[in-house]
Amino acid sequence: MNRVIYKELNVNNNMDIDVKKLTKEQTIKLLAILTLSEGYINHSKPKYPFVRLYTLSSSKEQHKLFENLCIKICKKKPNSYIIHNKEKKELMSSNIRSKEMIKELYRLSPTYKTSPGPKISKEEFLNSKQPTIRFLQNEQENIKWLGLRLWFDFDGSISPNFKLKRKKQIINGRMYRYFQVQFECETKIAETNPQLVKELVKLCNSLGLKARITHDKRKWSNIEGVTMSELNSVRIFAEKGPITNIKISK
Numbered sequence: 001m002n003r004v005i006y007k008e009l010n011v012n013n014n015m016d017i018d019v020k021k022l023t024k025e026q027t028i029k030l031l032a033i034l035t036l037s038e039g040y041i042n043h044s045k046p047k048y049p050f051v052r053l054y055t056l057s058s059s060k061e062q063h064k065l066f067e068n069l070c071i072k073i074c075k076k077k078p079n080s081y082i083i084h085n086k087e088k089k090e091l092m093s094s095n096i097r098s099k100e101m102i103k104e105l106y107r108l109s110p111t112y113k114t115s116p117g118p119k120i121s122k123e124e125f126l127n128s129k130q131p132t133i134r135f136l137q138n139e140q141e142n143i144k145w146l147g148l149r150l151w152f153d154f155d156g157s158i159s160p161n162f163k164l165k166r167k168k169q170i171i172n173g174r175m176y177r178y179f180q181v182q183f184e185c186e187t188k189i190a191e192t193n194p195q196l197v198k199e200l201v202k203l204c205n206s207l208g209l210k211a212r213i214t215h216d217k218r219k220w221s222n223i224e225g226v227t228m229s230e231l232n233s234v235r236i237f238a239e240k241g242p243i244t245n246i247k248i249s250k
Helices: 024-037 057-074 099-108 122-126 141-155 194-206 231-240
Strands: 002-006 039-042 050-056 079-084 090-096 156-171 174-190 212-215 223-228
Touching: 024 039, 024 050, 024 057, 024 099, 024 141, 050 057, 050 099, 057 079, 057 090, 057 099, 057 141, 141 156, 141 174, 141 194, 141 231, 174 231, 194 212, 194 223, 223 231
Parallel strands: none
Antiparallel strands: 002 079, 039 050, 050 090, 079 090, 156 174, 174 223, 212 223
């Protein structure tokens, strides 16, 4: 793979978040959300663990957000570079080594591994310590919103569509069956970890949003993620939107 080092991420800083106004504790919590949703902690070299964000190269603003969070926490910038893989896709990786920062992340969640992977069975994984976002439970509402929007920034989608629904109606004692076209605008967060989706639903509910867990038998846990389709909840969430200018829907 070919790599191009980026010493500076020159992007338009239109993010709807001012890291300077956050406390260090709030910043660590948002970094934990980012790590759970799209990043990971690499322990391949135990003495030199690092946090990595790995995305398509079009997501430079997300890497800038990662950079801003890291600078606030440990006054260090991640190393960022572009990777051209065998499929000729252009990917971007940002890595930062900071044992103190990783220690703080593990204080919030016992693990950042959200799925079994190839080396452990589903049963073994689910019987081990699970990732969590309980650290947001007692936070201020604005930080809860930032946490939810940050997760959506990396794993979210909006799917407006029309669906044909079967309906029943009783008129003069007779049952009539008919079809009705209904508009839906499903707002989804893709996540397959059973504990995380339960906690994401609770987070949505605490913000006045109606959310539910949706399922997909093709996923390792049979879980697709968290979905909001009740129009008022979708409207409230859409007014907030993601934190960066990432493209979330065609």
